[in-house]
Amino acid sequence: MSDFTGDNLVLFPKTLDYYQIQLTRMLETERYGEAKGLLDFLLQCGGEAEKHHTEWQALLGWLEAAFPEAMATGVPGEAAEVAEEEDEDADTVLRQRVLGRAAEDPAYLQRLISILFDDEDPEQQLLALGQMTHLPGPEAESALRRWLSEREHHPLVQFRALQLLRRFGAEGTAVMLRDGEALTLEIDETPLSFEEFPQSVLEVPERLSRMAEVSDPALSYFADEMWRECVQAAYGSNVFKWMMEADDGASDLWAAALHQHLQEKLHGQTGDEWTREQYGITGELRFRYEQALRWLRMYGADKV
Numbered sequence: 001m002s003d004f005t006g007d008n009l010v011l012f013p014k015t016l017d018y019y020q021i022q023l024t025r026m027l028e029t030e031r032y033g034e035a036k037g038l039l040d041f042l043l044q045c046g047g048e049a050e051k052h053h054t055e056w057q058a059l060l061g062w063l064e065a066a067f068p069e070a071m072a073t074g075v076p077g078e079a080a081e082v083a084e085e086e087d088e089d090a091d092t093v094l095r096q097r098v099l100g101r102a103a104e105d106p107a108y109l110q111r112l113i114s115i116l117f118d119d120e121d122p123e124q125q126l127l128a129l130g131q132m133t134h135l136p137g138p139e140a141e142s143a144l145r146r147w148l149s150e151r152e153h154h155p156l157v158q159f160r161a162l163q164l165l166r167r168f169g170a171e172g173t174a175v176m177l178r179d180g181e182a183l184t185l186e187i188d189e190t191p192l193s194f195e196e197f198p199q200s201v202l203e204v205p206e207r208l209s210r211m212a213e214v215s216d217p218a219l220s221y222f223a224d225e226m227w228r229e230c231v232q233a234a235y236g237s238n239v240f241k242w243m244m245e246a247d248d249g250a251s252d253l254w255a256a257a258l259h260q261h262l263q264e265k266l267h268g269q270t271g272d273e274w275t276r277e278q279y280g281i282t283g284e285l286r287f288r289y290e291q292a293l294r295w296l297r298m299y300g301a302d303k304v
Contacts (some may be wrong), residue, residue, distance in 0.1 A: 032070035098134040113143045122154040136168045149175040155233035162190045207255035257292035
């Protein structure tokens, strides 16, 4: 949803988040023309969007310099969703481009590895991983293992690197640095899709969806997107072990914390009495709920 104020289009917070998600998907799948068009549109928006103008302008400048041949295309409607068929087509196009570039340039894989190691921008690292997906082999596998073990990186990018190792068919364990600790993880246990996570993790957005279907149905979409990112970012850590707990109340407290965090993020609602009451957060659950909410706030401030 959106509104007009003066000459500027003002995006509501939920719509702004939607476009941010779409922009990331466009970059990951090398749809640079669409990304330029979306950035052109977003730079015309006022309100909360103005806080991101400097970042968007810099990204647009980089795209225009790096991919001048990519022409800006129209912006999808606010209610549009990327269809599964389109994602598959985009992945096919990306694979063909990467294989073509690698055939023309023997050093192409090494350049992608250099981006992974030298560029601290998580979006650039994700782009490099997306292209490396189509170039499996000992060199790529070795680079991913080194990248994970040498120092800490954005947790979501670390998880994508673990997924890529599994897709490559890598065996054994991988060492990943997180919060100053070296975590040893079984590569073949890394979920390749959200559905491969434990049932206790899958229940959280389902629980929230049932609670929000009357009061705020649109919240379910954003809850699902954010929760998927949260569990990926937490993977392998003590927080993830806590998310996997199957005891009574675990899914309730995480669903409540996620619900409250989104209420704060999307609607500016700070009081949580209603949320705690609806999810039955009392007694011991109250302390654990507040811990979960603090973690979500920290992650939400630092996500890609």
